[in-house]
Amino acid sequence: MLTFNFVLLHVADPVASVGFYSELLGKPAIDSGPGFAMLPLSEAVLLGLWLASDADPSGNGKPGASEISFDVADVAALTKLHADWVEKGLPILVEPVEKPFGHTFVAADPDGHRIRVVASTRS
Template sequence: MFKPTTLLQYVRDVATSVSFYRGVLGTAPVEQSPGFALFLLGDGAALGLWQRDDVQPPVFAQAGAAELAMVVANPGEVQQLHDAWRALGVQITQAPVTLEFGHTFVGVDPDGHRLRVYSRAEGLVARD
């Protein structure tokens, strides 16, 4: 059995996206070329940034139809990340709010990919 580990985001400009993700993730990519970069996210997960014009087969879908979700320990961390991302100039499309699944906010990267940060609502637990 295999385990999916890498999310690929198709981007207009890898260097611009690397600069953005270096800020919001607080880490440098482990691999970078003009057409691709790879960030390790922990627990075996990774985020790949692939130059949209180089993707094979060609990509026709638009950004924003899916989200990269990042869970944090509590609502206070949601607010801290929201404030830090705003200071970095990240466009926030949903201010911190409590929804059914927990406390959350959403920002977007330079290509319009949605990035959701949330803390789980009390009583909700992750299942393997």
């Protein structure tokens, strides 16, 4: 049986990226260096931030090609988080909108990776 426990993003600067995510999520880095950095997303899942040129030495690895998603309790929490991220200057790629899976918006990290936030309508 496989256990999901890690998300890996290819980034231009792992130290800058871990600083961005640490501040955004309020969680400290557990590893931070020029080629690789890591922090917890939850008790069971880690976020790895790997220098794109090291992750794919062929030069085909490009920062900004992934999306990660976070759930919030309800639309009010989503609306507040959206306002907080706008105030912090995060690029908002998709303004809050209702989709079949819930109310959502999408921001971008410094490498252009999409950060989706969802207030699920599923029970």
